[in-house]
Amino acid sequence: MSRVILQPTGNKDAREHYVDTLVKPVDLLKIKPFISTEEFNHLVELYPSGLVPTWGVTAGVNNVNANKWRKIQPADVTFFSANKVLYSYGFVTFKIHNKLLAQHLWEFNSKGETWEYIYFLDELREHDIPISLFNEIVGYSENFKVQGFSVLDEDKSDALLSYFDLESETAxxxxxxxxxxxxxxxxxxxxxxxxxxxxxxxxxxxxxxxxFGNKTIDGCGICGKEYPISFLIAAHIKKRSFCSNEEKLDYRNIVMPMCKFGCDDLFEKGYITVNEGIISVNDKTTTIPLKIYLSHIEGMHCGYWNVDTIKYFDWHRNHHSLSKV
Known part of the structure; x- marks a missing residue:
């Protein structure tokens, strides 16, 4: 389950790093000489733009920060804090322990330490959560302040993420x-x-x-157009609420990517169905602009129609042949 990471940025080093490697993401080519080929290829998949928002923490006394860092996983949410406010957040995509890279990016602090426990972020957004509200949501005392790098437990993380309905579109x-x-x-x-x-x-x-695996771009299973995966839904072919547990567990065949630009809604509402692998348009009351949209996808081949998915597409077609708009 996703956890919340609290990262104070009140001191001079943190404020500079926030600007230098988050507000201004790091060029992947600047990172490349310090990481393995496998790590580089993974970052290329995650960041096709080549710009990587990067953060790191020192090991801390008795490795306290390092031990917290080890708990971090993809899709965890980092909140940055200063002046009694959680002012921005981003989703974790990947992490590496790399002292040479940290030294290259941030040099050393006054204690001779570098921020070698590195993690990469995406979907950075500004927010404005007073610490007083945060304390109320997670059940801390009203005097709590974010004074060090920390990772909340699942209950507190769930409370905060659910309150603000935060969920990554990519991680x-x-x-x-x-x-x-x-x-x-x-x-x-x-x-x-x-x-x-x-x-x-x-x-x-x-x-x-x-x-999607580690892809950041994929094609819609209906119109075939490629989009960043944040614009694609992992859509159930057979409506989820009608699936048995056995069918839900057949996840390799029960879901397919559909774009948010129309195809997901049209399929969900039964305006389009798939028959023998070909996209068909149902005879439903509609408008001229919608008819034009439907005409562009009618007759296209659906690449997700195969011997293992036929039964789900057939259910969808039969279900909507009996339904009304």
Missing amino acids: VQPVSEEEYRDIIESFDINILDIEGKTKSRAEQGFLRKAL
Whole structure:
């Protein structure tokens, strides 16, 4: 499950690093000489623009920060704090322990330490959360202040993320197949309390990871156009609420990417179906602009139609042949 990382930026070094390697992301070519080929290729997949928002922490006394850093996973959310406000946040994508890279980026502090426990971020956004509100949400005393790098436990993290409904559009939580199975067997989508929202995020994260892997760009399964994955949905072919647990666990065949620019909604509402691999338009009352949109995708081949997915596409077509707008 995603956790919240608190990162104070009140001192001079932190303020400079925030500008130098977050506000102004690091050129990937500047990082390349200090990392392995595998790490470089992974960052290329994560950051096709070649610009990488980068942060790091020192080991800390008795490795206290290093031990906290080891808890960090992709899709965790880092909140940056100063002047009693959580003023921005970003989602973790990847981390590496690399002293030479840290020295190259930030040199050393007055104690001769460098910020070698590095993690990379994406989707950086400004926010404005007073520490007083944060304390109330997570259950801290009203006198709590963010005075050091820390990683919140799952309950406090879930409380904050659910309160602000924060979820990454690109970074994916590492959820194992066994954990996914447990979620499917125990999850009631109608119960949208903190635990329910957490399970929903984890389920979607697992499906997106299974569908997109480390890609940042992929094609819509309906119109075929390529988009950043933040504009693609891991959409169920057979409506999720009608799926048995066994069908939900058939995740390699039950979901496909659909774009937010129309295809996901059109498929969900039954304006389009897939018959023998060909996209068909249902005879539904519509408008001229929508007819024009539908005419561009009608008759196209759906690459996700195959022997393993036929039953789900057939269910979708039969279901919507009986439904009304």
